[in-house]
Amino acid sequence: MDGASRGGGMPGAEVEEVWPRGGRILLRLSLVGTGAEGATLVLRVRGAGGAELQVRADGSGHRFEACLPLAPLVAAGGDVDAWVWDLYLVPDGSGGEALRLGKHLDDVRGKKHIFRYPVQHAARTAVEPYFTAKDNLSISCRRGAAGRGAAR
Amino acid sequence: MRIRYLLLNAYAYGGTVRTVVNQANALAAVGHTVEVVSVRRNRAAPPFGLHPAVRLQPLVDGTEPAAARWARPLEAWLAGRPSGLVAESEGQYGRFSRLSDWRLVRYLRGLDGGVLVTTRPALSLLSARFAPAGVVRIGQEHRYYGHYGADLAREIDARYRRLHAVTVLTAADRETYAARLAGAGVRVEQIPHPLSGGAPRRSRLDRPLILSAGRLTADKGFDTLIRAFADVAADHPEWQLRIYGTGPERDRLRALINERHLYNHVYLMGTTPRLERELAKASVFALAAPQAGCGMALAEAMSHGVPPVGFDCPHGPRELIRDGPSPDGVLVSPPGDAGALGRALRKLVEHPELRREMGKRAAESARRYEPGGIRDRWVALCHALLADPPS
Numbered sequence: 001m002d003g004a005s006r007g008g009g010m011p012g013a014e015v016e017e018v019w020p021r022g023g024r025i026l027l028r029l030s031l032v033g034t035g036a037e038g039a040t041l042v043l044r045v046r047g048a049g050g051a052e053l054q055v056r057a058d059g060s061g062h063r064f065e066a067c068l069p070l071a072p073l074v075a076a077g078g079d080v081d082a083w084v085w086d087l088y089l090v091p092d093g094s095g096g097e098a099l100r101l102g103k104h105l106d107d108v109r110g111k112k113h114i115f116r117y118p119v120q121h122a123a124r125t126a127v128e129p130y131f132t133a134k135d136n137l138s139i140s141c142r143r144g145a146a147g148r149g150a151a152r
Numbered sequence: 153m154r155i156r157y158l159l160l161n162a163y164a165y166g167g168t169v170r171t172v173v174n175q176a177n178a179l180a181a182v183g184h185t186v187e188v189v190s191v192r193r194n195r196a197a198p199p200f201g202l203h204p205a206v207r208l209q210p211l212v213d214g215t216e217p218a219a220a221r222w223a224r225p226l227e228a229w230l231a232g233r234p235s236g237l238v239a240e241s242e243g244q245y246g247r248f249s250r251l252s253d254w255r256l257v258r259y260l261r262g263l264d265g266g267v268l269v270t271t272r273p274a275l276s277l278l279s280a281r282f283a284p285a286g287v288v289r290i291g292q293e294h295r296y297y298g299h300y301g302a303d304l305a306r307e308i309d310a311r312y313r314r315l316h317a318v319t320v321l322t323a324a325d326r327e328t329y330a331a332r333l334a335g336a337g338v339r340v341e342q343i344p345h346p347l348s349g350g351a352p353r354r355s356r357l358d359r360p361l362i363l364s365a366g367r368l369t370a371d372k373g374f375d376t377l378i379r380a381f382a383d384v385a386a387d388h389p390e391w392q393l394r395i396y397g398t399g400p401e402r403d404r405l406r407a408l409i410n411e412r413h414l415y416n417h418v419y420l421m422g423t424t425p426r427l428e429r430e431l432a433k434a435s436v437f438a439l440a441a442p443q444a445g446c447g448m449a450l451a452e453a454m455s456h457g458v459p460p461v462g463f464d465c466p467h468g469p470r471e472l473i474r475d476g477p478s479p480d481g482v483l484v485s486p487p488g489d490a491g492a493l494g495r496a497l498r499k500l501v502e503h504p505e506l507r508r509e510m511g512k513r514a515a516e517s518a519r520r521y522e523p524g525g526i527r528d529r530w531v532a533l534c535h536a537l538l539a540d541p542p543s
Binding site: 017018019021107108110113114115116117118 | 406410413415416419420421422433
């Protein structure tokens with residue numbers, strides 16, 4: 001989903017703040033175009049048949065907060081050296097519809113190079129949240145690397 | 153009136169070229185005969201659009217086909233020899249050559265009447281030496297005297313005496329040149345650069361956004377600004393600081409942002425071709441250079457009605473901001489003090505009515521830099537010098 005397809009009151013999960021700090025990643029989110037009693041954050045490794053993680057979000061209505069410890073993020077890599085988690089929010093009672101996390105409602109285009117976050121390490125793996133070219137939020141994991149910036 | 157601008161390379165991008173082209177176009181638009189003479193040429197067309205009535209002439213044309221150059225072997229040889237006329241203290245010494253020496257002297261000696269404006273010290277020094285009597289010789293300074301090395305400063309002191317006028321950007325430089333050239337009868341005028349033009353859109357001053365802009369170099373104090381803003385963001389988490397520009401300090405500034413956990417509040421935006429649109433969104437414009445070096449961005453921000461904040465230092469925001477009983481911005485002392493800068497930002501963040509009052513006055517003050525007014529000051533200066541026949 002990109003910003004253009006978000007119009008007309010389509011529900012979306014907007015990233016407000018990203019806090020990669022102290023061995024976890026805290027996300028502050030707002031649910032737009034809809035509300036919910038509760039919600040679950042779903043993470044999927046990009047690519048066919050990728051692993052999936054689920055984390056219960058705190059909050060209700062339009063404001064949610066989810067805390068991701070690094071351990072399960074880095075444990076799911078298996079044999080590969082680098083993988084990417086794509087993040088979704090599934091509001092309760094929505095029939096399981098997964099809303100891709102993104103940041104589309106502000107005035108900044110090209111977030112990939114502007115909204116940058118610190119790299120954290122766990123189990124010799126660099127973990128770095130980042131915005132994709134479509135301004136969606138993903139988390140990059142690289143074994144033994146210093147993060148996305150060093151690989152470029 | 154006939155006026156010629158002599159610059160190093162009208163075919164290159166840069167602040168000097170842009171302001172000279174703006175001035176040339178403004179004068180041509182009201183019927184003056186304007187010529188832009190470029191020592192060098194490295195591409196077919198100049199990047200900044202010239203008024204159709206402005207004549208553009210290169211002295212050394214680097215875009216000529218090689219065959220044309222081989223047809224004149226002496227010139228080809230001269231083009232490869234270092235300049236003997238330009239002082240090596242000139243920052244762009246390598247751009248000059250024996251060939252440019254020869255063409256410059258021939259051009260300057262061949263002038264007959266009118267006004268000649270030279271746009272960097274190396275060219276002003278040659279104008280003083282070779283332009284004949286009867287030509288009004290004006291040296292236009294785009295930088296600050298204090299930034300020149302001792303060798304170049306000595307040459308300026310000695311040779312600018314043969315100019316009729318020197319125009320400077322700041323009041324501090326006006327005093328310096330007046331003292332350096334005392335008794336020589338050289339007119340020293342402070343004429344600032346004009347705004348980019350058009351009708352600036354007024355910011356509504358209701359977005360929690362502080363903006364800054366400039367090249368990301370160590371002397372611009374962006375690290376001080378980030379530290380100052382950290383205090384404000386702690387109490388007012390809805391506020392953002394956006395910094396426009398690129399440069400060698402980028403990675404260090406990003407590391408500072410991470411270290412202070414400001415990645416949700418401070419953004420390095422890179423460059424934008426539409427800075428004026430971003431300025432019109434801001435509620436505060438901040439600069440943190442601890443000494444000289446305040447570009448046009450601050451004046452542009454004021455023209456959008458955005459209250460400016462900067463350190464009180466020579467050549468800096470002091471030249472543009474009036475702080476006092478009815479301020480149009482905030483001057484912060486002592487220069488370089490992040491705590492003092494943070495307190496000034498906080499005051500504006502916490503008092504929207506103060507932003508509105510200051511912003512209104514800032515927009516009024518910025519009218520001094522409107523292109524029409526700046527052009528009229530140039531015309532008045534040239535007419536005065538032409539009427540009082542130079543010796």
